[in-house]
Amino acid sequence: MSNTANGQTVEAVSKIKRFLPLLIIVAVFALFFILGLDEYLSFNALSDNRDKLLEFVAENYVIALLIYSVLYTIAVAASLPGGLLLTISGGFLFGWFVGGLVTVIAATVGATILFMVAATSVGEVLRQKAGPWLKRLEHGFQDNALSYLLFLRLVPAFPFWLVNIAPAFLGVSLRTYIIGTFVGIIPGTFVFAFLGTGLDSIIVEQQEKVAACKASGAAVCNENFELGSLITTEIIWAFVALGVISLIPIIIKRVKRSA
Numbered sequence: 001m002s003n004t005a006n007g008q009t010v011e012a013v014s015k016i017k018r019f020l021p022l023l024i025i026v027a028v029f030a031l032f033f034i035l036g037l038d039e040y041l042s043f044n045a046l047s048d049n050r051d052k053l054l055e056f057v058a059e060n061y062v063i064a065l066l067i068y069s070v071l072y073t074i075a076v077a078a079s080l081p082g083g084l085l086l087t088i089s090g091g092f093l094f095g096w097f098v099g100g101l102v103t104v105i106a107a108t109v110g111a112t113i114l115f116m117v118a119a120t121s122v123g124e125v126l127r128q129k130a131g132p133w134l135k136r137l138e139h140g141f142q143d144n145a146l147s148y149l150l151f152l153r154l155v156p157a158f159p160f161w162l163v164n165i166a167p168a169f170l171g172v173s174l175r176t177y178i179i180g181t182f183v184g185i186i187p188g189t190f191v192f193a194f195l196g197t198g199l200d201s202i203i204v205e206q207q208e209k210v211a212a213c214k215a216s217g218a219a220v221c222n223e224n225f226e227l228g229s230l231i232t233t234e235i236i237w238a239f240v241a242l243g244v245i246s247l248i249p250i251i252i253k254r255v256k257r258s259a
Contacts (some may be wrong), residue, residue, distance in 0.1 A: 022121040025114070028078040041082030046089060047203045057093050065094060069106040076110025077117075078160035085109075087189055091196025100193035107189065108182045111164045115177055141170045146180050153184025155243035180224035 032038060039045065046053070057064040072086055090099030141148055149172065150161045167177050 019121050021117040025117060028074065029080065029258040030165060032078065032080055038081065041080075041085055043085065046085070046092075047206060049202050050200070053192050054091060065102060069095070069102050072106035073110040073113070076107050076160070076164070079114065079164070083160055084192060087192040088196035088199055091193030092199040093196075096190065096194040096197050099196060100190040103193060104182065104186055104189050107185055108178065111160075111181050112174070112178055114161075114164045115168050116174070118165040122169075141167075142172065143167030145170075145172045145176045149177065150184045151243045153181060154187065156188065166213070 068090060072090070074080070075083065075086060087099075087103050090103045093099065094102065132143075145167070149163075149167060152158050152166075164181075165181075230247075
């Protein structure tokens with residue numbers, strides 16, 4: 001009886017250890033919206049606090065950089081919205097190179113945390129219950145894991161959070177995941193960080209438009225600005241082209257097999 005009780009206790013503790021990181025991530029995600037923190041991840045909030053942010057960065061550059069990297073890591077690990085704004089803000093506050101580099105590192109760390117949590121908490125359970133179809137998909141993905149992962153990272157058609165956790169259910173190794181994530185997000189991150197370097201002029205222009213609108217006595221003044229408008233069709237096609245290039249090794253391999 002004692003052995004049975006001890007076994008149940010050990011099993012319970014094991015389950016808690018396995019699911020605790022997942023529960024923490026869910027709690028962070030829920031608190032983000034409960035506390036209304038999503039209101040701060042907007043262009044209007046960035047515009048309203050422009051002077052304070054620039055002053056803080058100028059006086060506390062290293063600390064500001066650390067705060068930014070930690071916040072970005074948490075945002076990615078907890079799958080919080082606002083990744084585009086954060087990336088552009090990094091370029092705006094720290095310059096395209098430093099902002100882009102820190103963002104790539106923070107995003108990779110955050111994505112890796114989420115990947116490991118998903119793999120250890122629900123990945124194995126899902127694979128056991130899914131049956132043979134997932135096994136076939138897993139084997140097909142693993143044969144060309146790096147190329148597929150690069151494609152998913154490069155082409156902006158897939159939600160970042162989904163690409164973070166999907167490989168965990170497909171048995172992708174941690175090493176392959178880290179390499180694919182780090183390399184795959186470099187082009188997009190630096191493009192958006194570079195766009196951030198021109199954000200200050202957009203903020204000033206937007207503030208001037210709103211001020212002029214209010215001064216004219218207009219009943220409604222549009223204070224909203226969509227960051228998505230910065231992303232042109234040319235940028236999207238460039239990412240698609242990079243994604244196609246990442247699949248070339250797979251195409252060559254299949255051609256050789258069929259020859």
